[in-house]
Amino acid sequence: MFNALNGTGGGGQIDRSAGNNANTALYVCFIFSGLFGGAIVNKFGVRLTMFTGGLMYSLYSGSYIYINHTGRPWFTIWAGAMLGLGAGVFWTAQGMLMMSYPLESEKGKFITIFWVIFNLGGVLGGVVLLATNYNHEGPLSDTAYAVFLAIEVCGALCALALAPPSRVQRSNGSAVEIKKADNILADALAILRLFSDPWMLALIPMMLSSNFYYSYQFGPYNGSLFTTRTKGFNNIWYWGAQMAASFVFTRLLDCQSLTRRARALVGIAVTFCTVNVVWSGALTVQMKYTHGASSAGPTDYPGGPIDFTQTSRAAGPCILFACMGIQDALWNNMAYWLLGTVTNDAAKLARYAGFYKAIQSVGAAISWQLDAKGVSFKTQLAVNWVLLDIAAILMFYLSFRAKDTSKVTAKRSSYQEDRKMEVEAPSLAIDD
Template sequence: MLKLPRYYSPMTQVVLVGLVCFLCPAMFNALNGMGGGGQVDRTTGNNANTALYCTFVVFGVAGGAIVNLFGVRWTIAVSGLTYALYSGSYIYLNHTGNGAFTIAAGGILGIGAGILWAAQGMIMVSYPREEEKAHYIAVFWIVFNLGGVVGGILPFAINFHSDTDSLSDGVYIAFVILECLGAALGLALAPPSKVRRDDGSSVVLVKYTNAGKEAMEIVRLFLNPKMLLLLPMCFTSNFFYSYQFGPVNASIFNIRTRGFNNIFYWGAQMVGAYVFSFLLDNAHMTRRKRGIIAFGIVAVFFNVIWGATLKLQLKYTHGPLSNGEPTDYPGGLIDFLQHGRAAGPIVLYTLYGVGDALYQNLAYWIIGSLTNDNQKLSRYAGFYKGIQSLGATVAWQLDAKNVSYLHQMIGNWVLLGLSLPPMLYIVATLKDSSNSELEETDGKDSSSNELEEIDELHDKNKLQEN
């Protein structure tokens, strides 16, 4: 008989936060994957994404502190509502043509997303045991990206017989309903203090935190040598979305095929994450060896797909043209039923999804290998998402400012190359256990450790329900 995991087990909590992300960030990803939020003119969508990632930079870095102070349930639930606001703003845009509300909603979403992803990252990489972290990351990634698949099916099905190049109100309404459900589901998460692993151990170190301490810890993130070395990795990890969703998906495919493509894009992420987890959790190899092999796979894979992208990009220069033509891609926009024209570009777009999963799963695995302290991991996850958003801010503005597609593509490839050497250095210096590094990575001295132990003894009764 199949035995279901306990409610207070780490796996149940990771699946729950995966379902929240299935219904909120994954729906946003599906909408974003249409290019310009599903609008024929990508300007408003690009500017909304710029506003989003500008605030995400700040609240991504600060998100770990906010989660540590206020807990995971309400921070995730309230953050989920910002996704619904953003999707709903496109209904207003459809009827008025005024993009100000959508851009403002993007800025508000950046606040919510920064906090939500810090909480998600902490749950995903601090709840499992060391030897299970890649498996838990993969489980989350599969549940999360299943939402992207569903989000791709919605516009594909609803717009299947549509002649317009913008999404209908019905698609946006469906996204709003799903995202509201995701926000409500955040309240079902258990406080970390109650979560227990199968061996009975707690997932949380009993510590009392306050705003002053969290502010100091945020500052110290930017003094941490390992975090600084990982800056290029963080900056690059979402940079390619702007190019893949805009200059590729929105510029050479028609509206229904964009949704069709996203079904495969997000589905490929699920497969990539699942397969990669077997390598990253392989108990027969040292952590360092696993990391180096995984790094090699990521480096080779990304260079191959960017090489193939260069070949594709040299065939066209623009999406919608001033003369009314939808693209200068040879033969016009591609429909998925045009098998001869569609097969190569769709396969390449699907491989983008595999590459995203490999890169981000490796990034989270590296971060999770630095420590087992859940409070630190919430800050590290927030740092990762904050710097990631800084890169995304730059990327979306490049497209908004009509930087040539070829230059955008080359920029992505160069940034990938710059991120690889410091990633390799961090991977090559990993230890087989993070337990001895709980304080080492932040450079704390013994006196501060003793003070924290005293705090723990006196403040157990103050432990927040977070």
């Protein structure tokens, strides 16, 4: 739901400054909560941390009602900071579950399950935005924000219904072992030591870029080119395309007829090509305008803001925005898959997930400020494109040095005591 709201540019406000600054506050706080999120989740468990983190999303959505009536941005910026603190822990818990629950052969499948559920929120949010603003132009209505708030509160409550990881069994009967941390400080220091891990250092550009492009896609592109209702319409297709792309892409990542090195190389190659095709299209559109609607007047895009009912004008730009969603799905699915193949240890995966979200947030905090400070749209596009290509090249390098590892004997489950069970050890390693 947050993604749908953010996808309108500026949280649905015509003046994007409050939304941009709130997102910067969000991701700055996210950096710290992400780094220490693994320690907090390992200490307090997933249900409580996901519940409290989830509630912060409703606070953020509700804050825009205050802006609608007062025009003052302080509450939204503060709510963004609170959301950053809660979201870092929330997504650390989610990442740990998604990467530690599946067998080695199911990691791509579990990423898809998550990605479909995740983007259903974006699709539902797009429907809400389209329905509540169909005959409304300007900032999103109070009704839209109120519906978002209510749905997000219900979503946070759903976290309390999660089964404890200790009661979860994998498809082959093996247990999921997650040990709670006795010392949060020691666990946090272990996360900070990841800055000396060659794997993590090489993947930093990938992590940094994984949310960097949102500020351009949601602000200078969707937030600047389209009418209010069309922004909601575009959200439906952006997040819907992500679900389809994730489903297809992770079939490749789980293809057992290929070695992991081959799957990594092919997956990154597909992602790299998609990135360059999509951003080439974005550059073609970007050459036609320099700014979006503001208090100074409408966008300078030829013909003014695009409405989805103007089929001939809308088809290309709307389809391109959906393709941006496909690129996002491939990039983040590839990132999670690579992280999930480094180790099978749930406690370590919680740290990796927290580290990933922290570095991701550094990039996001920078990118939202680029738009807040009025950096030209063309410059923002160029920075995004170059960063993604550099990150992809490093991912290629790591995949060339990757190798499949041997199998080790794991603990037998309670109902498989009569036969030995083998599971693959960390599936991707760097040659010495």
